[in-house]
Amino acid sequence: MDQTKKIAVIGGGSWATAIVKMLCENLDTVYWYMRSDYAIEHIKRNDHNPNYLSSVEFKVDQLHLSSDINEIISLADLCIFAVPSAFVYKELENLTVSLKDKIIFSAIKGIVPETGLIVGEHFHEHYDIEFENIGVLTGPCHAEEVALERLSYLTIACADEVKAKFLAERIESDYIKCKISDDIIGTEYAAMLKNIYAIAAGIAHGLGYGDNFQSVLMSNAIREMKRFIKKVHKMKRNINDSAYLGDLLVTGYSGFSRNRLFGNMLGKGYTVRSAQMEMSMVAEGYYATKSAFKINEEKGAKTPILDAVYSILYDNKNPKKVFKKLADKLD
Numbered sequence: 001m002d003q004t005k006k007i008a009v010i011g012g013g014s015w016a017t018a019i020v021k022m023l024c025e026n027l028d029t030v031y032w033y034m035r036s037d038y039a040i041e042h043i044k045r046n047d048h049n050p051n052y053l054s055s056v057e058f059k060v061d062q063l064h065l066s067s068d069i070n071e072i073i074s075l076a077d078l079c080i081f082a083v084p085s086a087f088v089y090k091e092l093e094n095l096t097v098s099l100k101d102k103i104i105f106s107a108i109k110g111i112v113p114e115t116g117l118i119v120g121e122h123f124h125e126h127y128d129i130e131f132e133n134i135g136v137l138t139g140p141c142h143a144e145e146v147a148l149e150r151l152s153y154l155t156i157a158c159a160d161e162v163k164a165k166f167l168a169e170r171i172e173s174d175y176i177k178c179k180i181s182d183d184i185i186g187t188e189y190a191a192m193l194k195n196i197y198a199i200a201a202g203i204a205h206g207l208g209y210g211d212n213f214q215s216v217l218m219s220n221a222i223r224e225m226k227r228f229i230k231k232v233h234k235m236k237r238n239i240n241d242s243a244y245l246g247d248l249l250v251t252g253y254s255g256f257s258r259n260r261l262f263g264n265m266l267g268k269g270y271t272v273r274s275a276q277m278e279m280s281m282v283a284e285g286y287y288a289t290k291s292a293f294k295i296n297e298e299k300g301a302k303t304p305i306l307d308a309v310y311s312i313l314y315d316n317k318n319p320k321k322v323f324k325k326l327a328d329k330l331d
Helices: 014-024 037-046 069-075 085-092 119-127 143-147 161-171 184-207 211-232 242-253 258-267 272-278 284-299 304-314 319-327
Strands: 007-010 030-033 063-066 078-081 103-106 134-138 152-158 176-181
Touching: 007 014, 007 069, 014 030, 014 143, 014 161, 030 069, 037 063, 063 069, 078 161, 085 119, 085 284, 103 119, 119 134, 119 184, 134 161, 134 184, 152 161, 152 184, 152 242, 161 176, 176 242, 184 211, 184 242, 184 258, 184 284, 184 304, 184 319, 211 242, 211 284, 211 304, 242 258, 258 272, 258 284, 258 304, 284 304, 304 319
Parallel strands: 007 030, 007 078, 030 063, 078 103, 103 134, 152 176
Antiparallel strands: 134 152
16 A cells, blocks of 8 residues: 555544544644644644644644645545534535545544535445445543543544555554454444443433442443444454443543533533523534434344433433433333
8 A cells, every 4th residue: 555645634623633643643644634724723823722632732833724625635645534514514515526446544433414424434335435445443531541642542443454555654653552443334233322321321420329229230331332233234353352341441531521411411401402502512422312223123123222312412301300210111
């Protein structure tokens, strides 16, 4: 594989900012698309993103910044998408250049609401990209800890191991370690599901449930995740690997988790709408819950936690009553 391939990051949020920081450890130039011209000008003047991970300082001469998605994608060979799943469809409506000859890695932890597909499947079906040119970049890893340069682990999944290793080599550093996987679909579904279970963990905390219940909830969540993923994509995988269990645990327990925060607010009595308005960042699990619930209506996996979160978010059920019933279903 050509070692000089250019890499672009699509997105201006905290995870996109963290990915750019990791790439800047190894590359002379990182191509970076973000919608906000204000944010771009601020980075050029002040060396940091004004809205996300503002403690991260960039060397501006390493960045090729643009609010024109077509410019950035046309210049890159490998594109890492890191925009919220709810905005992927709309963001790509502005695309006029072809993606067919690009390598696409998704760092998006959700499902495209308009199509009901995980991001990799969406690119394959709607942009005619071969699966061997599609990969997933997932955790367990919080953007905030990347900013602090705390030791973190990533999983790079791709059917083509050469492409996975290529990206891993450009992300790894003293504080970032990468593992390679061929389970593209499983890791992407896991990244989506763990946000739903983090909302459940947050709701439980907001309702006053303690660590004992939380441990049982997470234990049941990883088994539920295994059942769900097995239904949608059966292959040999160890659900206890970092990409599945590790990512679930960090998202379910960490104070940096926006999905846990969102759930915590619901448990404390916020309405869904008021919790969303209070947060400055998107809780991916909100959109993922609806999509996962619809998928499971067809697949039929046993998913009491998913069902409970769905009933609170979309059926306006009382969290206290829902979790009282859920507690009787856990073991």
